[in-house]
Amino acid sequence: xxxxxxxxxxxxxxxxxxxxxxxxxxxxxxxxxxxxxxxxxxxxxxxxxxxxxxxxxxxxxxxxxxxxxxxxxxxxxxxxxxxxxxxxxxxxxxxxxxxxxxxxxxxxxxxxxxxxxxxxxxxxxxxxxxxxxxxxxxxxxxxxxxxxxxxxxxxxxxxxxxxxxxxxxxxxxxxxxxxxxxxxxxxxxxxxxxxxxxxxxxxxxxxxxxxxxxxxxxxxxxxxxxxxxxxxxxxxxxxxxxxxxxxxxxxxxxxxxxxxxxxxxxxxxxxxxxxxxxxxxxxxxxxxxxxxxxxxxxxxxxxxxxxxxxxxxxxxxxxxxxxxxxxxxxxxxxxxxxxxxxxxxxxxxxxxxxxxxxxxxxxxxxxxxxxxxxxxxxxxxxxxxxxxxxxx
Numbered sequence: 001x002x003x004x005x006x007x008x009x010x011x012x013x014x015x016x017x018x019x020x021x022x023x024x025x026x027x028x029x030x031x032x033x034x035x036x037x038x039x040x041x042x043x044x045x046x047x048x049x050x051x052x053x054x055x056x057x058x059x060x061x062x063x064x065x066x067x068x069x070x071x072x073x074x075x076x077x078x079x080x081x082x083x084x085x086x087x088x089x090x091x092x093x094x095x096x097x098x099x100x101x102x103x104x105x106x107x108x109x110x111x112x113x114x115x116x117x118x119x120x121x122x123x124x125x126x127x128x129x130x131x132x133x134x135x136x137x138x139x140x141x142x143x144x145x146x147x148x149x150x151x152x153x154x155x156x157x158x159x160x161x162x163x164x165x166x167x168x169x170x171x172x173x174x175x176x177x178x179x180x181x182x183x184x185x186x187x188x189x190x191x192x193x194x195x196x197x198x199x200x201x202x203x204x205x206x207x208x209x210x211x212x213x214x215x216x217x218x219x220x221x222x223x224x225x226x227x228x229x230x231x232x233x234x235x236x237x238x239x240x241x242x243x244x245x246x247x248x249x250x251x252x253x254x255x256x257x258x259x260x261x262x263x264x265x266x267x268x269x270x271x272x273x274x275x276x277x278x279x280x281x282x283x284x285x286x287x288x289x290x291x292x293x294x295x296x297x298x299x300x301x302x303x304x305x306x307x308x309x310x311x312x313x314x315x316x317x318x319x320x321x322x323x324x325x326x327x328x329x330x331x332x333x334x335x336x337x338x339x340x341x342x343x344x345x346x347x348x349x350x351x352x353x354x355x356x357x358x359x360x361x362x363x364x365x366x367x368x369x370x371x372x373x374x375x376x377x378x379x380x381x382x383x384x385x386x387x388x389x390x391x392x
Contacts, residue, residue: 005201008209013146014196015210017260018189019217020149022102027185027309028225033173036230042175043222046182047215049368054186054193055211056324061194062203068194068268069275072319075326077337080344084319085275088191089289091312092269095188096262096293097300098308100124103258104297110250117298123258124294130263131270131286145256152253153224160227180365184309185218186211187367190320192268266290310358313367318350321371325378332382342381350374 031039060071069088072081104119113119133141173181193210200206270286322343326332334340350370357366 006196006199006206008200008202008206011196011200011206012209012213013143014264015214016146016217017149017257018264019214019221019261020146020153020257021099021221021261022106022254022258023099023261024185024218024221025225025228026102027181028222028227029229030173030181031178031222031226032229034175034178036227038175039178039226040223042178043182043219043226046179046184046365047186047219047222049179049365050183050186051211051215051218053320053324053371054189054214055207056328057190057320058193058197058207058210059204060323060327062197062200062207065198066194067198067271067275068191069272071194071323073335074333075319075323075340075343076347077334077339080337080339082276083344084191084315085272087315088272089269089276091188091191091315092265092272093289093292093296094308095265096127096269096289097296099258099262099265100127100293100297103254103262106254107251110254119255120294120297123255123262124290124297126255126259127262127266127290127294128287130259131266131283131290134283145260149253149256149260152249153220155249156253157220157224160224160231174361176362176365179363180313180367181309182222183365183367184313185222186214187317188309188312189214190316191272192264195268195271196264262290262293266293314351314354314358317354317367317370318347318374321350321374322346322378325375329375329379330382342385343378346374346377346381349377 028043031043034042057068057071060074061068064071064074066073069081069085072084076084100120100123101116103123104116107119107123108116130141193207197203197207197210266286266289269289270280270282270284273280273285273289274282326334326343334343350373353373354366354370357370360366362369
């Protein structure tokens with residue numbers, strides 16, 4: 001129905017909130033060894049690649065009006081999509097825990113109100129509140145939250161970039177690995193974006209806006225993290241905030257950015273759960289994921305997440321390569337099939353190739369070579385099948 005359709009503006013707000021997060025700033029700190037100019041170059045190149053893929057993934061959802069994991073059925077069939085729905089729920093549970101513990105640790109380092117576990121509960125409770133309000137009723141809340149975050153982030157940027165950014169590059173991160181880390185964050189949103197673009201009034205414009213807003217905001221967060229690490233010599237976000245003189249403002253940036261980003265994770269986990277079983281209630285699944293993520297943040301030993309980003313890329317890069325090829329090049333739809341064996345095998349090959357490429361330092365990272373290989377293989381397999389079915 002028309003009233004359920006979402007505007008370009010509301011979708012843009014959602015993806016601004018997705019980008020403004022502690023995880024993005026923390027990932028940006030890893031680029032400091034490259035130096036400021038080379039670091040910016042890798043951040044922009046990687047985000048251009050990642051956000052082009054994000055656009056195509058969002059466009060598939062907008063055109064078909066299906067959620068992310070429902071669009072997976074186009075390439076892998078009804079049962080084949082269950083694997084990716086399950087993997088997506090698991091990675092979103094992991095992201096929820098990582099985001100909560102990252103935000104709670106940073107907030108606790110600025111103001112200790114009883115330990116990280118207290119901040120984890122506060123953050124988890126706010127995420128559950130966002131779930132109860134519901135995505136369709138969050139427009140005004142998002143405008144207020146995003147407006148506040150925008151102002152606070154400008155203040156943080158002005159403090160950081162008012163310092164000396166002329167630090168020399170050092171060893172620790174290659175150009176290719178930096179590009180891959182830059183691609184990895186937008187790539188981690190590929191299994192989610194259609195959950196939001198599926199209800200878009202203006203399909204192509206909304207998909208483009210989501211990707212463009214995420215591109216600029218995410219690059220901004222990466223550059224803030226890198227600039228702060230160069231300026232302060234710290235990779236700890238709490239120390240960076242304190243060095244910048246942001247006490248209460250730092251807390252607000254940390255908590256609200258964590259809530260607005262993690263809400264997208266738990267909401268999409270709920271949507272993906274429905275793809276596994278229609279009996280599951282989307283909202284309650286999201287709330288349960290929030291609780292599980294909060295408990296993991298309190299009790300599980302979660303710290304560095306670079307390896308987690310690479311794992312997500314190795315699962316979803318070949319998946320989206322197959323989807324893009326099927327939808328935009330081959331014009332194929334396997335939704336009516338129970339499982340498409342050839343695409344499942346092709347995905348497994350892509351996963352293995354990505355893991356192999358992790359040991360190879362290419363100038364453009366791992367994602368693009370792997371996706372090109374898988375896309376070409378997909379076209380060749382399709383032509384071979386056509387040749388088999390031709391009459392003699």
